[in-house]
Amino acid sequence: MTTSTDPHTPAGSPDFPAFPDLHGAVLRPGDDRYDAARAVYQGRAADEGPALIARCADEDDVAAVLRHASAHGIPVAVRGGGHGSDGYAMPGGALVVDLSAMKAVTVDPKTRVVRAQPGVLLGELDAATHRHGLAVPAGTVSTTGVAGLTLGGGIGHLMRRHGATVDNLLACEMVTVDGRKVRADEAENPELFWALRGGGGNFGVVTAFEYRAHPVGPDVVAGQLIFPFDQAADILGKLPAHMATAPRELGLLAAIAPAPALPMLPPQAHGKPVLVLVPVHSGNPAEADQVVEALAALGRPLANLVTKMPWPRANSMLDAVAPYGKRMNLRGGYLPALSADVVDALLRNAAAAPSHPGAAATINLWCMGGAISEDVTEDATAFSREGAAWLWEAVGMWDTPERDTQYEQWATAIDAAVRPHSLTNGYTNLTDDLGEAWRHGVHGSEAKHRRLRAVKAAWDPDNLLRFNKNITPATAE
Numbered sequence: 001m002t003t004s005t006d007p008h009t010p011a012g013s014p015d016f017p018a019f020p021d022l023h024g025a026v027l028r029p030g031d032d033r034y035d036a037a038r039a040v041y042q043g044r045a046a047d048e049g050p051a052l053i054a055r056c057a058d059e060d061d062v063a064a065v066l067r068h069a070s071a072h073g074i075p076v077a078v079r080g081g082g083h084g085s086d087g088y089a090m091p092g093g094a095l096v097v098d099l100s101a102m103k104a105v106t107v108d109p110k111t112r113v114v115r116a117q118p119g120v121l122l123g124e125l126d127a128a129t130h131r132h133g134l135a136v137p138a139g140t141v142s143t144t145g146v147a148g149l150t151l152g153g154g155i156g157h158l159m160r161r162h163g164a165t166v167d168n169l170l171a172c173e174m175v176t177v178d179g180r181k182v183r184a185d186e187a188e189n190p191e192l193f194w195a196l197r198g199g200g201g202n203f204g205v206v207t208a209f210e211y212r213a214h215p216v217g218p219d220v221v222a223g224q225l226i227f228p229f230d231q232a233a234d235i236l237g238k239l240p241a242h243m244a245t246a247p248r249e250l251g252l253l254a255a256i257a258p259a260p261a262l263p264m265l266p267p268q269a270h271g272k273p274v275l276v277l278v279p280v281h282s283g284n285p286a287e288a289d290q291v292v293e294a295l296a297a298l299g300r301p302l303a304n305l306v307t308k309m310p311w312p313r314a315n316s317m318l319d320a321v322a323p324y325g326k327r328m329n330l331r332g333g334y335l336p337a338l339s340a341d342v343v344d345a346l347l348r349n350a351a352a353a354p355s356h357p358g359a360a361a362t363i364n365l366w367c368m369g370g371a372i373s374e375d376v377t378e379d380a381t382a383f384s385r386e387g388a389a390w391l392w393e394a395v396g397m398w399d400t401p402e403r404d405t406q407y408e409q410w411a412t413a414i415d416a417a418v419r420p421h422s423l424t425n426g427y428t429n430l431t432d433d434l435g436e437a438w439r440h441g442v443h444g445s446e447a448k449h450r451r452l453r454a455v456k457a458a459w460d461p462d463n464l465l466r467f468n469k470n471i472t473p474a475t476a477e
């Protein structure tokens with residue numbers, strides 16, 4: 001069978017065997033565990049189901065499935081933690097390599113090296129490292145998978161202090177599309193290792209990640225400062241100068257989101273947009289109070305919910321606004337500056353956001369700077385960060401297909417307003433796939449794009465791994 005090089009196209013007449021020797025499970029439509037297995041974070045993925053889910057128990061299972069796919073030219077989707085907003089982990093009609101059962105994590109407290117299998121979720125990673133007073137810099141919602149997050153880049157509360165997840169990645173073990181097991185690190189397959197640090201799931205199926213962890217906590221100072229919407233323009237206007245001198249220990253997210261129904265907020269504010277600053281200070285707690293007070297003094301908060309808490313609690317506080325299984329869309333990009341025009345565009349779109357019970361339309365601004373921006377050069381990883389002062393993302397979440405159009409229109413409108421202010425490069429994981437021109441520029445320079453396509457051609461020349469932010473092999477033209 002010949003394969004199309006168009007991304008995201010399931011095979012024409014796939015030949016899916018029973019894989020009788022698999023140590024894990026093979027699930028098809030109608031099987032008892034099929035519906036539970038295909039449930040992922042993106043609720044819209046449930047509209048169509050894959051043809052076969054190979055729930056792999058180990059790397060031999062992964063190799064067996066990939067060998068078959070390779071021999072028959074069948075495109076393969078890969079499920080790690082299942083958080084990808086595009087739902088590429090469970091495409092309709094596809095063959096899925098499901099890694100969610102591969103959950104081993106080991107921590108060596110002496111070397112601070114952490115090894116995680118691809119089914120590990122961030123909450124599980126934090127729990128394992130926190131026992132030793134350590135943390136791997138990663139993302140901010142505990143149900144996100146380490147696998148997709150790492151392969152895209154990985155940003156979070158620790159990025160200004162310790163960099164992106166890929167900046168702390170020491171090695172990957174990978175099964176190639178033709179079923180070979182390889183290692184990629186600075187010494188062995190270094191070009192592949194470079195591509196795996198930001199190029200996504202384009203090159204093979206990663207079966208283990210090795211990270212460098214850092215001492216964090218056990219307690220950090222974190223929480224929310226909630227400001228009325230009418231102070232948002234003023235505070236966001238002051239924030240860049242404020243953060244320019246803030247310590248690297250301070251991670252900061254600014255969110256424009258519907259106000260939660262908290263008793264300390266006036267009832268008339270509930271569900272209406274507010275500005276929420278989410279500081280996480282991972283340094284000396286004795287120094288944190290002053291840092292947080294300075295942030296609070298940027299306006300007059302309705303509520304100050306910042307307090308000392310264990311690191312895993314701080315790194316899962318956003319779980320409350322990230323319920324599993326909602327229909328969702330995601331637009332995002334990098335901003336070179338938080339100009340008055342950008343702030344105006346963001347606030348206008350926040351005010352125009354649809355509002356329904358059980359739904360939410362939220363705009364997030366992540367402050368870059370510090371280690372993620374200054375300690376690693378742009379060409380050191382496929383993950384791009386050049387010129388990014390802020391990362392913006394607009395997240396829509398709702399329940400029913402009838403609302404799809406309304407939330408898509410909101411996402412399209414905010415994208416149209418903010419994209420002209422955004423850089424061409426971006427973070428692949430915090431936006432939906434925006435098409436070929438976007439994929440061409442998202443990793444940065446033309447040279448990086450060409451380099452990624454060459455690595456793709458070396459490791460997946462037939463583009464079997466195409467259910468992703470696809471990098472087409474250099475040989476495809």
Ligand SMILES: Cc1cc2nc3c(=O)[nH]c(=O)nc-3n(C[C@H](O)[C@H](O)[C@H](O)COP(=O)(O)OP(=O)(O)OC[C@H]3O[C@@H](n4cnc5c(N)ncnc54)[C@H](O)[C@@H]3O)c2cc1C
Nearest residue numbers: 080081082083084139140145147148149154155201206468
């Ligand atoms: C609510 C929410 C919060 C988020 N918060 C953050 C955050 O704080 N920081 C951040 O950086 N990102 C964040 N993200 C984005 C997140 O990094 C991506 O969605 C990421 O793809 C999730 O990885 P996963 O393994 O859970 O997802 P999956 O959907 O399982 O995988 C996504 C894609 O990665 C590839 N893939 C997964 N595993 C493998 C593997 N082992 N080998 C090869 N390819 C693989 C596949 O192409 C797959 O389609 C968030 C997303 C959501 C929805």
